[in-house]
Structures are given as C-alpha cells and as structure tokens.
Amino acid sequence: MSWSFETDADFQAQLDWIDEFVRTKVEPLQFVLGSPYDVKNPANIKLVRPLQDEVKRRGLWACHLGPELGGQGYGQVKLGLMNEILGRAAFAPIVFGCQAPDSGNAEILAHYGTAEQKERWLKPLLNGEIVSCFSMTEPQGGADPLIFTTTAVRDGDEWVINGEKWFSSNVRFADFFIVMAVSNPEASPYQRQSMVIVPADTPGIEIIRNVGFGAEHVPTHAYIRYTNVRVPADHLLGGEGQAFVVAQTRLGGGRIHHAMRTIGHAKALFDMTCERVISRETKGRNLSQLQMVQEKIADSWIELEQFRLLVLRTAWLIDKHHDYKLVRKDIAAVKAAMPKLLHDIAARALHLHGSIGVSSEMPFAKGVIDSFFLGLADGPTEVHKVTVAREVLGAYQPTTDLFPSYHLPRRREHAQALYGDALEDLQATL
Numbered sequence: 001m002s003w004s005f006e007t008d009a010d011f012q013a014q015l016d017w018i019d020e021f022v023r024t025k026v027e028p029l030q031f032v033l034g035s036p037y038d039v040k041n042p043a044n045i046k047l048v049r050p051l052q053d054e055v056k057r058r059g060l061w062a063c064h065l066g067p068e069l070g071g072q073g074y075g076q077v078k079l080g081l082m083n084e085i086l087g088r089a090a091f092a093p094i095v096f097g098c099q100a101p102d103s104g105n106a107e108i109l110a111h112y113g114t115a116e117q118k119e120r121w122l123k124p125l126l127n128g129e130i131v132s133c134f135s136m137t138e139p140q141g142g143a144d145p146l147i148f149t150t151t152a153v154r155d156g157d158e159w160v161i162n163g164e165k166w167f168s169s170n171v172r173f174a175d176f177f178i179v180m181a182v183s184n185p186e187a188s189p190y191q192r193q194s195m196v197i198v199p200a201d202t203p204g205i206e207i208i209r210n211v212g213f214g215a216e217h218v219p220t221h222a223y224i225r226y227t228n229v230r231v232p233a234d235h236l237l238g239g240e241g242q243a244f245v246v247a248q249t250r251l252g253g254g255r256i257h258h259a260m261r262t263i264g265h266a267k268a269l270f271d272m273t274c275e276r277v278i279s280r281e282t283k284g285r286n287l288s289q290l291q292m293v294q295e296k297i298a299d300s301w302i303e304l305e306q307f308r309l310l311v312l313r314t315a316w317l318i319d320k321h322h323d324y325k326l327v328r329k330d331i332a333a334v335k336a337a338m339p340k341l342l343h344d345i346a347a348r349a350l351h352l353h354g355s356i357g358v359s360s361e362m363p364f365a366k367g368v369i370d371s372f373f374l375g376l377a378d379g380p381t382e383v384h385k386v387t388v389a390r391e392v393l394g395a396y397q398p399t400t401d402l403f404p405s406y407h408l409p410r411r412r413e414h415a416q417a418l419y420g421d422a423l424e425d426l427q428a429t430l
C-alpha cells in the first residue's frame with residue numbers, strides 16, 4: 001500500500017525554483033504590462049520572452065504537453081503542484097507556456113490537426129509566438145451548445161461561415177480562431193456542428209465590440225460577427241460533424257487546471273489577509289485577537305486545504321486511470337467547488353481589509369468577480385453539480401419496500417435473527 005502527501009526531493013527543488021521565479025520576476029509583470037495575451041506587443045516581447053527562455057532552459061516549458069510536442073508530459077499531480085504556484089500571477093501561465101485557451105486549442109490541433117495545420121498553427125502556438133481563440137458561445141446562450149446557430153456551409157472547395165459569437169476571448173490578439181458552426185442542420189443534434197479554423201485576417205470578420213470582464217483594464221472578450229467568411233475546405237479541424245467530440249478532447253488534460261491555479265490565487269489573497277489582520281489595530285487590540293476575525297481566518301484556511309486535497313486527489317485519480325470517464329464525478333466536484341472557494345476567500349479578504357479592501361487599490365474585488373468567471377467559463381456550476389449528483393446516485397439501489405432498507409425496526413429484526421439465539425444461549429447459562 002502506498003499513501004503519501006510528500007513531494008519527492010527532485011521535483012520539490014523544481015517547485016522551489018518556480019516559486020521564487022514567479023514571486024520575483026513574473027508577478028511584477030502585471031503591474032507594467034497590459035494583457036498577457038498581447039504577445040506581439042513590443043513591451044511584452046521585451047519583458048516576457050527572456051523569462052520564457054529561462055523557463056525553457058529549466059525544462060519547464062508547456063509541461064502539460066508530451067515530449068513529442070516539446071513538453072515534459074507531466075502527470076496531473078505534478079501539474080497540480082506546479083499550477084498552484086502559477087495561479088498567483090496573471091502572467092505566469094503565458095511565461096510557462098500553459099495558458100488557456102491556447103493549451104486546449106493546442107491539444108485539439110495536436111489530436112485532430114493535419115500536418116499542414118500543425119505546421120501553420122500548432123508550431124508557433126507552442127513556441128509562444130502567437131495566441132489563439134476558441135469561438136463557441138453565442139449571444140443567445142452558451143451553456144447549451146445545441147442552440148448555436150452560426151453556420152458553416154460548404155461552397156466548392158471552401159467553407160462559408162455566417163453568424164455571431166459572444167465572449168470569444170482574445171480575438172483581438174489571436175492569429176486564428178477555432179469556430180464551432182452548424183455544418184449539417186439535418187444531422188442528429190450532436191453531429192450537426194463542426195470545428196473550423198479561421199485565420200484572423202480573413203475578410204468578413206467584424207469585432208462588434210470587445211467586452212471587459214469585471215475590472216479587466218483591457219477588454220478582451222469579443223462580440224464577433226462572421227459575415228460570409230470564406231476559408232479553404234481543409235481548414236476543418238477533425239471530421240465534419242465532429243465538433244462535440246473535438247470539444248470534449250479539448251477539455252482533456254486541462255479539465256482541472258483552472259482549479260489548480262485557483263488554489264494559488266486564493267492562497268495569495270489569504271496570505272495578504274493574514275498579514276493585514278496581524279498588522280492592524282482597532283480599539284487597542286490587534287484584529288487577529290478578535291474571535292470573529294479568527295473564525296474567518298480559520299474558515300478560509302480549512303476551505304483552502306479541503307479544496308487542495310480534492311484537486312490533488314482528482315489529479316491523482318486522472319493519472320491512475322488515464323480515463324476521464326472514470327473520474328467524471330471528481331472532476332465535476334472540483335469544478336463545482338472552485339467558484340465558491342475563491343469567492344468566499346476573496347470576499348473575506350476584501351471585508352477584513354475594510355475600505356482599502358473594497359478599493360481599486362487592492363486585488364480583492366477582482367478576486368470576487370474572478371470567482372464568478374470560474375462558475376461560468378467551463379460551464380455553469382449547476383451543470384457540474386448535476387453531474388456529481390447523477391454519478392453519486394448511480395451507485396445506489398432503490399428499495400421496492402414500503403419502508404426504507406435502513407428502517408430501525410427492520411434492522412433490529414435482522415440483528416435479532418442474526419444474534420438472538422446466541423444471546424438466549426448465553427442467558428440460559430447465567
């Protein structure tokens with residue numbers, strides 16, 4: 001039997017290096033640069049590229065990818081330990097080559113892309129030279145992909161795309177978009193849509209506006225219109241009608257990476273809160289001496305440790321089974337717990353900091369709004385909870401009896417039948 005909560009010494013040395021590097025060199029970037037995804041901005045090139053090179057030299061670039069794609073092929077537990085450090089800095093994922101949505105897009109290009117698509121899109125994406133966009137959600141709804149109406153119609157040797165997409169992140173910086181569109185309205189619902197690669201400079205693409213998320217100072221989520229956008233037929237990613245299968249693959253390894261990074265984000269806010277409450281006085285007493293403050297600190301610490309254990313255990317299960325279907329319940333549980341964890345820790349941090357906590361001079365309001373992003377971007381929390389409940393209940397059997405199988409009179413009757421004679425024999429000998 002093996003059961004361990006320890007990291008081996010070699011990997012711990014890597015983690016210690018990552019921690020120091022992120023704190024000293026990566027965290028400051030968010031205070032002097034705009035969006036991490038603005039990879040062609042001269043300032044980003046000047047400051048970010050040397051750090052990416054350092055990460056590459058250290059063998060820590062794009063660790064979620066297999067060696068054939070230039071990564072380390074780390075399992076999810078190692079990625080978990082690494083990502084919980086990266087989660088504290090906005091630029092860390094891009095510096096380590098593992099930022100969403102590019103990591104997922106790279107995954108589907110690696111899986112379904114033709115040799116030409118890989119050469120043209122995957123290679124520069126993996127090198128960090130370009131970024132990409134996943135254009136799926138529509139203004140009329142995102143949680144239910146069956147209501148999407150954007151079309152891709154075959155015309156000779158081209159696909160012609162028409163429709164509107166909503167919250168397509170990073171369109172303004174991306175070199176290409178992976179667009180989900182109805183290619184055969186007559187097919188069965190899950191075979192109606194296809195994925196098409198659309199180069200960003202294709203005529204007919206119109207950014208209606210870039211929508212800001214929360215306090216984002218560079219609005220990056222595009223409301224975008226595709227009008228007679230023509231791409232060559234070979235720009236289909238995967239087979240025709242395979243959009244749902246491709247979308248599932250896209251979630252592959254990245255299924256709980258947001259959760260891993262959320263641990264780092266929440267821990268950073270928690271650390272700030274601890275410093276504050278041991279530093280601030282009210283009515284002659286330190287905030288940390290007040291019981292209701294202590295309760296908030298204890299609740300945050302306990303919730304963070306609980307969530308971390310759930311994430312790491314789920315990562316361990318993914319590594320063990322190599323079959324996401326067997327870990328569906330655990331992954332859904334992680335996704336359902338994630339927004340609440342960040343929300344509660346960010347909200348306590350904000351409140352315990354008082355007026356400065358609610359101000360734009362502190363990162364707590366952003367933490368609170370980020371928690372809502374976590375409850376949406378990977379699908380609404382409700383959907384994940386339904387998955388957990390369905391999987392959990394699937395392991396139980398209903399009773400056909402009028403009273404429950406655990407009804408106490410029945411259990412007493414059963415116990416009596418099992419041990420009654422032995423007790424009577426004992427009674428007779430006393």
Ligand SMILES: Cc1cc2nc3c(=O)[nH]c(=O)nc-3n(C[C@H](O)[C@H](O)[C@H](O)COP(=O)(O)OP(=O)(O)OC[C@H]3O[C@@H](n4cnc5c(N)ncnc54)[C@H](O)[C@@H]3O)c2cc1C
Pocket residue numbers: 101133134135136137138139140141142143144166167168169170213221372373376377378379380381382383
């Ligand atoms: C920061 C951010 C970045 C994003 N980036 C991208 C991107 O790059 N590309 C992209 O395509 N999309 C992106 N999205 C969109 C995201 O995928 C959608 O927000 C998500 O799928 C939900 O769709 P919706 O916003 O239309 O909400 P709706 O589908 O309208 O759902 C609204 C609410 O209804 C409830 N609800 C919905 N379905 C159910 C259900 N089955 N059971 C119970 N309750 C339910 C939930 O409370 C849900 O929050 C991003 C979103 C955010 C917040």
